[in-house]
Structures are given as C-alpha cells and as structure tokens.
Amino acid sequence: MASIASMSVSMPCKGVVIPWSRSEAFAGKYGIVGNEKGKEKKVVGVKAKAMAMAKFKGTQIREQQLTEMIEKKVKEAKEVCEGDEKSDECKVAWDEVEEVSQAKADLRRRLEKQDPLEYFCRDNPETDECRIYED
Amino acid sequence: MAICTVYSTHSLDSTCSISTPTKTHLGFNQKQVVFFTTGKRMVKRGGGYKITCSADKTVVIGLAADSGCGKSTFMRRLTSVFGGAAEPPKGGNPDSNTLISDTTTVICLDDYHSLDRTGRKEKGVTALDPRANNFGLMYEQVKALKDGIAVEKPIYNHVTGLLDPPETIKPPKILVIEGLHPMFDQRVRDLLDFSLYLDISNEVKFAWKIQRDMAERGHSLESIKASIEARKPDFEAYIDPQRQYADAVIEVLPTQLIPGDNEGKTLRVRLIMREGVKYFSPVYLFDEGSTISWIPCGRKLTCSYPGIKFFYGPETYFGNEVSVLEMDGQFDRLDELIYVESHLSNLSTKFYGEVTQQMLKHSDFPGSNNGTGLFQTIIGLKIRDLYEQILASKAAAPLEASKA
Numbered sequence A: 001m002a003s004i005a006s007m008s009v010s011m012p013c014k015g016v017v018i019p020w021s022r023s024e025a026f027a028g029k030y031g032i033v034g035n036e037k038g039k040e041k042k043v044v045g046v047k048a049k050a051m052a053m054a055k056f057k058g059t060q061i062r063e064q065q066l067t068e069m070i071e072k073k074v075k076e077a078k079e080v081c082e083g084d085e086k087s088d089e090c091k092v093a094w095d096e097v098e099e100v101s102q103a104k105a106d107l108r109r110r111l112e113k114q115d116p117l118e119y120f121c122r123d124n125p126e127t128d129e130c131r132i133y134e135d
Numbered sequence B: 001m002a003i004c005t006v007y008s009t010h011s012l013d014s015t016c017s018i019s020t021p022t023k024t025h026l027g028f029n030q031k032q033v034v035f036f037t038t039g040k041r042m043v044k045r046g047g048g049y050k051i052t053c054s055a056d057k058t059v060v061i062g063l064a065a066d067s068g069c070g071k072s073t074f075m076r077r078l079t080s081v082f083g084g085a086a087e088p089p090k091g092g093n094p095d096s097n098t099l100i101s102d103t104t105t106v107i108c109l110d111d112y113h114s115l116d117r118t119g120r121k122e123k124g125v126t127a128l129d130p131r132a133n134n135f136g137l138m139y140e141q142v143k144a145l146k147d148g149i150a151v152e153k154p155i156y157n158h159v160t161g162l163l164d165p166p167e168t169i170k171p172p173k174i175l176v177i178e179g180l181h182p183m184f185d186q187r188v189r190d191l192l193d194f195s196l197y198l199d200i201s202n203e204v205k206f207a208w209k210i211q212r213d214m215a216e217r218g219h220s221l222e223s224i225k226a227s228i229e230a231r232k233p234d235f236e237a238y239i240d241p242q243r244q245y246a247d248a249v250i251e252v253l254p255t256q257l258i259p260g261d262n263e264g265k266t267l268r269v270r271l272i273m274r275e276g277v278k279y280f281s282p283v284y285l286f287d288e289g290s291t292i293s294w295i296p297c298g299r300k301l302t303c304s305y306p307g308i309k310f311f312y313g314p315e316t317y318f319g320n321e322v323s324v325l326e327m328d329g330q331f332d333r334l335d336e337l338i339y340v341e342s343h344l345s346n347l348s349t350k351f352y353g354e355v356t357q358q359m360l361k362h363s364d365f366p367g368s369n370n371g372t373g374l375f376q377t378i379i380g381l382k383i384r385d386l387y388e389q390i391l392a393s394k395a396a397a398p399l400e401a402s403k404a
Helices: A024-029 A057-083 A088-113 A118-123 B073-082 B117-123 B135-146 B186-191 B202-213 B221-245 B334-343 B354-361 B371-403
Strands: A032-034 A041-043 B042-045 B049-052 B059-064 B104-108 B151-156 B163-169 B174-179 B194-200 B248-254 B267-274 B292-294 B308-317 B320-329
Touching: A057 A088, A057 B221, A088 B117, A088 B202, A088 B221, B059 B073, B059 B135, B059 B186, B059 B371, B073 B104, B073 B174, B073 B354, B073 B371, B135 B151, B135 B174, B135 B186, B194 B202, B194 B221, B194 B371, B202 B221, B202 B248, B248 B371, B267 B308, B267 B371, B308 B334, B320 B371, B334 B354, B354 B371
Parallel strands: B059 B174, B059 B194, B104 B174, B194 B248
Antiparallel strands: A032 A041, B042 B049, B151 B163, B248 B267, B267 B320, B292 B308, B308 B320
C-alpha cells in the first residue's frame, strides 16, 4: 500500500546551534541533543512529523514538487539577495519561499485527514494522477 | 442576444436583490434575466450566472491572518461552534482554498490575486502588496454573496502559483473571508459584520515557522529568519495598519512568566475588544470597566509551573476605546479551565461550561492549553451571538413594515 517512508526521511541539518532550546519536549521534537557536559546544543537530525498516507500518485508527485520547489526557491532567494538585501527582487524571492513552504505545510495537514484527490479520483479513476501510489 | 425582462412580485420577507457587476471576472458585460421570488430559487440565464433569492441575509466575518488560508485553527474552532466541520468542496478543483460546512463558507482572499506568481515576480511585488490584489472584484463578490447571490470565484492555486478557472460559491449563512487584506479596502470593510485580526509577534512567528519548516530539506534557521525579515517591510506597510479597523484583535506574545523564554511554548495572549461595536459585548473579568490583575492559582486551585496570570482593563488602541483581557501561561488540567471560565463574564455561552466543552472537543488543536485557544473559542461564541442577534433583528424588521 502507500508508503510514507520516502516522503519523511530524517535529514541531518548543517549542525545549526540553537542556544535557547531548553525544554526536553522542544529538544526531542527537533532532535537537539547536548554533549556530555550538557552545555553545547546541536541539531543532529530533524525528524518530520508522522505523515499521513499520500494515496494517489498525483498527490505524491505534488508533494515532491513542493519539496523541490522549497529547496530551489530558498537557493534562488539567497542568490538574489546577495546583491541588495533591500531590493524588490529579494523581497519577492523570500515571499515565494514563504508561499511554497505554507503550501507544503497545508498539504501535509490536509493529508492527515484525507488525500485531497479523493473526490476527483472517485470520478476519474482512470487518470494517471489517480493511480494508487505503490512503493 | 439576451433580453432583459423583470418580473416583480410583492414579497415582504424576501430580501432579493440582484447585483449586476459591470465587469465580471472574465472582463466583459453580460445581460441577465432576473426573477424576483420569495424563498430560494436558482435561475440560470445568459451563460453561467446563478441568481439566488434568499430570505436570510448572509453575515460576513473578516479574518486577517498571515500565512495561508483555511488552515487556521480559529476557522476550525469557529465552524465547530456553529456545528459541523468545514471541508474543502467535494469534486471540483482539488487545490481549492475554500472550506464549506453546513452553516459556514470560508473564502481565502488569495483567490483575489490579480497577479499570479510569475506576474508578481515581473512587477517586483509580494503577495502582501495591494497591487497584487483585485479589490474591486473582492468587493463585488462579497457584496453579491451578502445579498444572497451566488458567484463564480477565481481560484488561486498555491502549488502552481497560477489562477485556475473559477468555482461556484453559493451564499452561506455565515461567510468568512480570510487572508491578508480583509480590512484593507474601505468598501469591503463596510460589508463586514465583524472583523478579527490575528496579531502574532515576531518572536512567536519565528518559533511557529521553525516548527512548520525545519523538517523541510531546503530550510534552515537562517532561511526561515531571512524570509520573515524580507517580508517585514511590506507586512508593516500594508497588513499591520488593518489592526485599527478590527473589532477584535488577538495578540500573541512571548510569555512574561518565564524570564528569557524563547521557545514560544508558553504564550501571553491578549484579546483586545473594541467598545461600541453593534451586537458585540466584550468579555470581562469580575467588574466591567475596571482594571484587574488575577492569579487564579492558590488555595482553591493548584497550578503547575509557570502558572496562569490574567489581566483585564480598559485601554486605548490606535485611538479606539478597547477592553483588554489577557492570559499568560497554560492550562494543564481541566479544572483549571472550568475555574477560569466560571470567573469570566459576558461569554455568550448557552450553558455553563460551554467554553470548556469546546476547548476539550478540540484538545488536539494547537493552542488548546493556552490563551490562543481560549480566546479563539470565546470569539467564536461571540460571533455566534452576533449572528443570532442579526438574524433576530432582520426578522423583526419586515413585521414592522407590514404593520405600518
């Protein structure tokens, strides 16, 4: 049946230091661990929340697209803003990052309930988008 | 060529009106045949126009919030207060931003973008900029829905960044328009029966966006921070000023109970309620109009660290007289919630414990243990109260007309 493994893999972050993360609940969520002395905190791995099933191929493709778009647009924004941080281009670039980040988050949240293509695929089961996603 | 014919019948209780927009979303004039009737009727003429005459007038609520539409927990709490859950429309565009329940329809104002993602890039404007939005169309369609007429509303697809073919929106009992600019345009503002602004402080915004984005491959703390910083100027120029028009503002700030806290886990939330708004009576603590500082934890109620602190008092907010109810801290147990509810007044609940019940119903929603959930629930009940008062006043009016 539909597998979620490929969508929510733990990805090591670049070792970003978050000096103010204290509580265990917060630390546990973002995989922040202290070293033996308990002073330095580092992000060693970030686990995505448990994701619901992407049932249809169309949704899986969409998720992938959004993930790639986020990466691409963050890269673009960094490049554009190197010249002038206050420029319109820079603002627009980061606004796009926000838009796709939010779109991805919305899709994740909707998936918790039901695949957004559910009704569409009921009416159009033969389309490519509506192939049941298999591992 | 269609012919305009008008049949009129006398009707006391139906508020039928047809708005004939001079420009449709497609950009050209259309002639229509118009039928006035009592009760509900769907009439189709002249290429895709549905005209509905409804006896009930739609109540319109505006909600200003950053970051996306229809996802906000407030929407889910509000629809729950009215009963039912709001779902995306079945069938139709799977990327629709609209949510529909039995009583409520939530429209995302991003659907009124005049520029799609490419267009905005070309012009160098963000989505926050009014130049990227078609306020004329927004006004026309919200007005039409308010008057009981269905509309063909465009869809802005957040995945592709394009404007998709429109979807039909039928006038609901309660229409919520949610997005960045519900109170920006004066004409739209005048259509709102109630308006709410969710004001998230920068520190809390940062903490929440970290939770949202850190799992994404492309993101890091720097990119999340940079995105917030880059959007700040437009946000402050175009979105923030709407606060002065809001009937209520929910302000979310970092806690003052834990020195140096930066996690955004414990929150200080302020419910800023405007005085003198029709059908809306602010919630108060103990003695209306006075200033109260209240720590419920003590002999009768035991709370765990960091406890709960309340404040209530009159203030001035952007030149308006307001009452502010503030909660700092978290609820850990059910009895804390009931205790607090029993000391608040003017909650517009239908029975004792309704606030607690609503909070428990959605204990998995974010904010269910702090002021965000509490105040969103209270505002939801206030909106229900407002809706019922408006309905009652509309029912009273025709009776008087017939007596005259």
